[in-house]
Amino acid sequence: MNEILPETRGTSFAPSTNRHGRWRSFYNRLSKNKAALVGGYLVVLCVITAIIGPYLTQYDPAKVDYSIRLLKPSAEHWFGTDHNGRDIFTRIIHGMPLTLSVGFFSVLVGAVFGIILGVFSGYYGGKWDAVIMRVVDVMLAFPGILLALAIVSVLGKSLVMVVIAVGIFSVPTFARIVRGSTLAVRKLEYIDAMRALGASDRRIIFKHILPNISSPIIVQATLRIAIAILTASGLSFLGLGAQPPTPEWGAMLNDGRNYMQEHPHIALIPGIAIVVVVLAFNLFGDGLRDALDPKANK
């Protein structure tokens, strides 16, 4: 199954001779796509918020003060306060670096292992390919969040375990895409020529295969960050990820559940924060795909 993966469809693998020209045309295509620009700016904004935001907030994200619990949004507390009297705006800002790191590092874990498996499988083929692809099939046989859930359940509840679990959950997707792209590049004549000239496998893989399959990897990594953030927040919502009083958005949403009736903002705001960040990566990833892969979606 899955022979037709949308991500790899029609991607061009022509070897690049002029790196600058390639980047310029990529940027031109990206800047023509308004949705992608909005996504890109949102991603940058999120990253800036994550880096400097925590220094600019005036409250302590973990300080409990029952005298000001469950306040509605106001000039003093922009997003109100939660059931422990903590300022929700401060907690959202402090949750941003957590959310982005979880997304980034879990995708990094998934991409590194996925690329190793995929390149190995696609480049060497044969028995290795058969074995690796069967392992990938097995990993894909666990529906959705279930593999990550099972891993966290045995390793223990913490954000680090969530990163590992969500990373493992992303490995098969990367492995498949990288394998497909590697196969396509390996068949090109100039790779045969390189080999005939006596280039080593290592040189061919690092100097020629990897640069040429970087587009689908970058696109997939961006879109995968969105999925990773959603999955990780789901695990935290279930109480299997970040533990209190960590200002993780999924965990905050879970805290707010019991107050939906009278104080819906406690659960609504972390949800909106998740939507904004995930939307940013989805928009940007879509735009990157259109820009890096001009043939698709025409």
Next chain:
Amino acid sequence: MFQYIIRRLLQTIPVIIGVTIIVFLLMHLIPGDAAQVIVGEGVPQEQVDQIRENLGLNEPIPVQYFNYIGGLLQGDLGDSIRSSRPITDEIFTSRFWITMELAVYSTILAVFLGLTAGIISAVKRNSAADVGIMIIALFGLSMPNFWLGLILIQYFAVDLGWFRPSGWGTWSQNVLPVITLGTGGAAIIARMTRSSMLEVIGQDYIRTARAKGVRERVVIYRHALKNAMIPVITVIGLEFGGFLGGAVLTETVFAVNGMGRYVIDSIRARDFPVVQGTVLVLSLMFVFVNLLVDISYRYFNKRIDLN
């Protein structure tokens, strides 16, 4: 065709064996002494030893695995530590069927909404409807479904009182969980249908059909849609799997007593044999559905060599 089905069935066997190995190894990934972790701290040593004995953790690992497989072949998933009841009974009395219903209804909703929206979008490309649908789909894709569930409960069940906020079985209980679980999938199917349709509409034979004077409606529905459906079918199969996994969150939010909630309750209670059993059953279900999807794919599309 028959040969293909046999070959595809044979290919499934190593996957199933692999799934059982991973599920089996879960218990051995527990850091430290699994029996101790399960019973918790401050429990007499005899009780820990008893649990270890019951779970067969004293045997060498390969022996344990073969015992596990032996049990599975007889439909035995082991006993729940909490209730001491056979897990197979716990799951197949009602939980399995509830989660299947939830996943199947959600798939139906997602396919209906996703296909309709995707076709409208592709046919009316760049219109206000197209842009609107794609923006909604993007939000559907970016929304945590447990958050959507909480909002739906608050608005439609608590404030308006149209539906029941929890449980499963009656119409008024089923609507909200199905919407919660199905929307994300609908968004993915809508996007996939749109891009697949656009690709097909751009092909030469569609231009030929139009040039021959075939009516637009016939071009779209008879020629374009049929070929555009090929990649969409795969996505639908994958989404069904996503729903089986997503049921964990949806069932927790709506207090539905299906397999998803059973997994979560068991993780909290450190009832690992139940975690193993439910993960295994859901995964086998997913493998089975993908097998059906692949076979139907082949059936509808004899040109493709899926070897």
